[in-house]
Amino acid sequence: MASNTDFMSQDVTWKKPLELLNGGETVKICAPMVRYSKLPFRMLVRKYDCDLAFTPMIISNSFNKSVKARDADFSTCKGDRPLIVQFAADNACDLSTAAEIVYPFSDGVDLNCGCPQKWAMAAGYGSCLIYKPELLCDMVKQTRSKISDDNFTVSVKMRIHSNLRETVDLCQKAEKAGVSFLSVHGRTKDQRNDPVNIEAIRLIRENIDIPLIANGDIKSLKDVQLTVDQTGVHGVMAARGILTNPAMYSGEDITPLHCIKHWLDISLSLGTPFPIFHHHLIYMLERILCRSERRIFNTLGSMSAILNFLQEQYDIS
Template structure:
């Protein structure tokens, strides 16, 4: 996986998104120029304790590669044990130190881990000791501090702990819509020897290359803009009709639960439907109605086999087809 940073001029990455960056979406964006995909953030403690939780939260297949599995954790033991569970089915493991949501902070995970650099470093070292395979990446995703010197001290400590690469969202914990601090990311790149990935406000392929030029990062990570336009990394300014059709086909194959299936499409079509069309489409409440509406609106057809499979009944909790 690390060879990507040597062979690709710019590594294009699908960010970890709670509920959204699951197997079907990862498969879709890989077909539209995505080089590397992250799983959604998974709770490490629940993952190591519950087989049911593992079955629901982590699904993959041989073509889902390279894949980084991201965990939220606050102890070395739970993160390292989670790594052992997914080692054979992934290219690397990532520690979330960037989630700014209140529930995460209150639970002692996510961005609050930035205030515990010694604990983070211990988590990373113990994981690397348990999985000494140098081809398997161990990485971290962080936010920045307002204090540049403190940020630089943190990333150097993380590098010393043996991480393979670093993903940086260029905002502080408290910032949401403020401009991303590209200058700080550039300073981070100049301060470490490992690959650095930039994250935040990248909404087009042109912007991705502009960010790379400004910061000298090895890769860019996109979340919301990729959700709204899975064809972004292939240079599309809006979701192409071919992408919508492919989403339908993938979800028939993988048996995605209707709610997730439809919610993704709502995001994908937001900028390509009129207000009245969005009102109709967003209110559709079954898979067959969604397929019929999209096939009619965008003038494509699915095979009869595909259409018949869409009548499959799925379990509400797991999205697995019921027999």
């Protein structure tokens, strides 16, 4: 499950999540993203001022039962810290057991209460949990009681309710249950492209005492500062923005060519599957290639074709 790969060992010391969140500086975070926020991408964004990274959402039930699932879903290495492992769970036993398994290899677990996909909600996962406060709090309590290390965080990532009073009430209940920090995506489960509700995030921040992370519409350092100024949150979490520009937290407006070079080195060294390797580059080159170049690049079907394209167009090898 935990890789011995340490070719990117970076600094072997790191700050724990709560140390970061209580340190007075805005914490810059890579969001949990299905397929995309795996080890190679986490190692890439850590080179560009990303302070904390999440794994993709992992189904806790399958993870607990199958060594094969654990090996497929979770890998890490020496420099991959601080790291939060996100789980989908519908009961306290599954979440707390999964937390015990990843405890030696990570700095915390996060309960997904934000995924709006129908399959997840039908299975009792994701954003349906924001309507089940007793269950959510029980999962937090039991997981917290299983691991005595106070530096190992138990957090929740959630969406907001249409009625913000329900959201504030849920956040306060989660805080009393012992959640270490909260990450809030400022949209309801039914909203997709609507603007993030900044007022909702500010309201939550004013009504809880634990650290709060804002998620949604973070696409540049300017967005980071604006969100912090408007809400007072302790950190920000980017998804689409950091996919398109993994160097955004270091102040780059578009993906720099040296970032693409780093992606080639990291992903090839870790044996990244071709579709993921390609899709990441499609995102990274989105604002670099013209339309005709994108059309060509997006249809490339082999590693050698991609490497040849980058060599010819940008002298990247």
